[in-house]
Amino acid sequence: MNILIALLIGFLYAVSVYLLLRRSIVKLVIGILFLSYATNLMLFFAGGLTETSPAFVVASEAQNVVMTSDSLPQALILTALVIGFGVAAFSMVLIYRFYKETGTVDLDDLSDIEKL
Amino acid sequence: MTLFLPILIPLVSIILLIACRHRLKCQQWLSISAVLAQLGTAFYIFFNLGESGHLVAQAGSWPAPYGITFVADYTSAILLIAVSLVSVAAIIYSIGFVDQVRQRGGLFVLFQGLLTGVYGSLLTGDIFNLYVWFEVMVISSFVLITLGAEKQQLRASVKYLVMNLIGSMLFVAAIGLLYSQLGTLNMADIAFKLRSEAIPPLVNSAIMLFFIAFGIKAAVFPFFFWLPASYPTPPIAITAFFGATLTKVGVYVMLRFYSLFAQLDTAFWQPVIFVVAGLTMVFGVLMAASSYDIRKILSFHIISQIGYMLMGIGLFSVIGLAGAIFFIVHNMFSKTATFMAGGLIYLYKGTYDLKKLGWVYKTKPFLAFLFLIPALSLAGIPPTPGFFGKFFLLYAGFEGAHWTITIVALVVSILTLFSMVKIWNEAMWKPEVESANLSVKSVRPAAWVGTVIAVVFTLLLGLTVGFTYDYFAQAGQQLIDPMNYIKAVLPDLIVK
Numbered sequence: 001m002n003i004l005i006a007l008l009i010g011f012l013y014a015v016s017v018y019l020l021l022r023r024s025i026v027k028l029v030i031g032i033l034f035l036s037y038a039t040n041l042m043l044f045f046a047g048g049l050t051e052t053s054p055a056f057v058v059a060s061e062a063q064n065v066v067m068t069s070d071s072l073p074q075a076l077i078l079t080a081l082v083i084g085f086g087v088a089a090f091s092m093v094l095i096y097r098f099y100k101e102t103g104t105v106d107l108d109d110l111s112d113i114e115k116l
Numbered sequence: 117m118t119l120f121l122p123i124l125i126p127l128v129s130i131i132l133l134i135a136c137r138h139r140l141k142c143q144q145w146l147s148i149s150a151v152l153a154q155l156g157t158a159f160y161i162f163f164n165l166g167e168s169g170h171l172v173a174q175a176g177s178w179p180a181p182y183g184i185t186f187v188a189d190y191t192s193a194i195l196l197i198a199v200s201l202v203s204v205a206a207i208i209y210s211i212g213f214v215d216q217v218r219q220r221g222g223l224f225v226l227f228q229g230l231l232t233g234v235y236g237s238l239l240t241g242d243i244f245n246l247y248v249w250f251e252v253m254v255i256s257s258f259v260l261i262t263l264g265a266e267k268q269q270l271r272a273s274v275k276y277l278v279m280n281l282i283g284s285m286l287f288v289a290a291i292g293l294l295y296s297q298l299g300t301l302n303m304a305d306i307a308f309k310l311r312s313e314a315i316p317p318l319v320n321s322a323i324m325l326f327f328i329a330f331g332i333k334a335a336v337f338p339f340f341f342w343l344p345a346s347y348p349t350p351p352i353a354i355t356a357f358f359g360a361t362l363t364k365v366g367v368y369v370m371l372r373f374y375s376l377f378a379q380l381d382t383a384f385w386q387p388v389i390f391v392v393a394g395l396t397m398v399f400g401v402l403m404a405a406s407s408y409d410i411r412k413i414l415s416f417h418i419i420s421q422i423g424y425m426l427m428g429i430g431l432f433s434v435i436g437l438a439g440a441i442f443f444i445v446h447n448m449f450s451k452t453a454t455f456m457a458g459g460l461i462y463l464y465k466g467t468y469d470l471k472k473l474g475w476v477y478k479t480k481p482f483l484a485f486l487f488l489i490p491a492l493s494l495a496g497i498p499p500t501p502g503f504f505g506k507f508f509l510l511y512a513g514f515e516g517a518h519w520t521i522t523i524v525a526l527v528v529s530i531l532t533l534f535s536m537v538k539i540w541n542e543a544m545w546k547p548e549v550e551s552a553n554l555s556v557k558s559v560r561p562a563a564w565v566g567t568v569i570a571v572v573f574t575l576l577l578g579l580t581v582g583f584t585y586d587y588f589a590q591a592g593q594q595l596i597d598p599m600n601y602i603k604a605v606l607p608d609l610i611v612k
Contacts, residue, residue, distance in 0.1 A: 039285045043292035
């Protein structure tokens with residue numbers, strides 16, 4: 001299972017790098033989204049993969065439980081996801097305004113900026 | 117409780133600013149009083165650090181390492197004061213400089229949002245919380261850089277957004293790696309675990325990822341190209357504020373992480389930092405020398421000066437670290453003041469292009485004088501703070517026998533003087549060219565007041581260095597021996 005998850009995260013990173021290197025600004029934003037998915041997944045499994053171990057136990061049953069699962073990464077990923085949504089919304093508005101102003105989605109046209 | 121005030125004050129002022137968003141005067145006075153209150157709190161924290169030099173607060177009274185810890189030591193308290201001083205000048209300046217549309221469009225709200233993130237990053241003692249503050253800061257800066265939505269701004273902000281997001285994602289990935297290895301997010305707890313147990317190999321990967329993430333944020337050598345592409349595009353008041361806060365917080369975090377984590381592997385990290393620092397200095401200054409736009413020259417100089425701060429981190433002696441912190445403060449003041457004076461030149465002449473400018477010295481001698489002081493400070497002429505900052509760093513470099521980086525720093529310093537002299541010659545002394553074609557905007561007095569304040573801060577920092585050096589040295593001492601920091605955060609710890 002660990003290997004599968006690791007491969008999945010690696011695949012998501014590969015997809016995001018491929019998309020980030022494309023010239024289209026829309027693909028760039030999708031690449032950013034994939035980058036944040038890959039990272040969030042990695043954060044999610046930072047607590048380790050455990051099966052059938054509870055996250056919370058009642059105090060009276062504490063001595064019967066051998067191992068608990070770590071619930072902190074889930075709290076962390078929740079925060080990261082919310083921030084990610086905000087940033088995704090902003091970047092989509094940005095590319096929309098960018099398209100409206102410049103009439104192109106090709107990043108190569110960005111090089112005009114050097115002639116400031 | 118006092119440690120939460122620097123974060124609460126801007127947050128509350130954001131709510132008030134949104135409440136009075138239709139009255140511009142009210143917004144302006146509110147933001148000025150908010151930064152003055154922040155300045156007061158910053159001084160209060162600084163003078164209440166106490167015997168050990170640490171002030172610790174646990175959010176929600178959860179004991180460390182389970183809750184989120186806020187810590188102030190001399191480094192963060194000094195930077196807290198510096199940021200709030202600079203924002204007083206920056207906000208007054210932007211009242212005079214930025215157009216009404218942008219001011220009504222939420223400029224002051226975003227300034228306070230950015231400040232919330234900066235103060236949070238300076239005070240937090242928890243790495244995930246640090247990520248959250250960084251995002252608060254960076255998202256405010258995204259909106260600030262696009263505010264007004266001119267074509268150039270939109271183009272530049274795409275680069276800015278992408279690079280900063282990649283940096284943030286690497287940061288989160290590093291947090292995940294570190295947590296999976298050590299099971300804690302509290303900086304002091306991590307530092308303690310690294311010192312008391314065998315270090316798992318993946319921790320080094322996490323620290324490398326941190327270095328790259330903050331390298332992107334601080335614009336060091338291989339990751340700097342987003343900065344000159346994006347900083348010159350928004351109104352220069354916003355650029356001045358960015359230059360004083362964003363990259364400097366990146367350097368601060370590097371300082372903190374080097375002290376707590378990377379210090380344990382100096383044999384690996386010191387050469388890396390020196391190489392990166394040297395290349396950052398050289399590339400920044402060479403690109404500045406080849407530019408002919410005031411905003412671009414000054415933006416490239418930000419990069420070059422980041423190299424000096426990194427050099428101080430790499431030296432890691434009391435004088436070197438004191439020099440690095442002093443250099444951060446000096447740069448906040450001097451750089452902001454030069455940007456502001458450049459903005460005033462733009463208001464009078466209608467352009468930033470050195471080829472079109474001329475005779476500012478003849479027509480506006482006081483403005484030329486206001487530009488000269490921070491420019492000389494950037495170049496490192498006594499008695500300006502730039503001289504003392506470089507003096508501490510070079511002294512520490514020679515003391516530690518790190519010849520290469522010290523000589524590179526000296527050469528770069530001469531090249532910096534060259535590009536400041538270039539601005540001076542072209543803009544101030546050259547006969548005027550075709551000024552009739554340029555549209556001249558009206559100058560509101562607040563822009564002058566803001567610039568004068570920033571220049572006075574620059575001068576004062578240079579003139580009072582005899583009194584303040586002890587505090588900088590104390591900050592350096594605290595960074596070298598982080599055991600007191602760890603003990604202050606985790607008082608119940610049994611040190612073996």
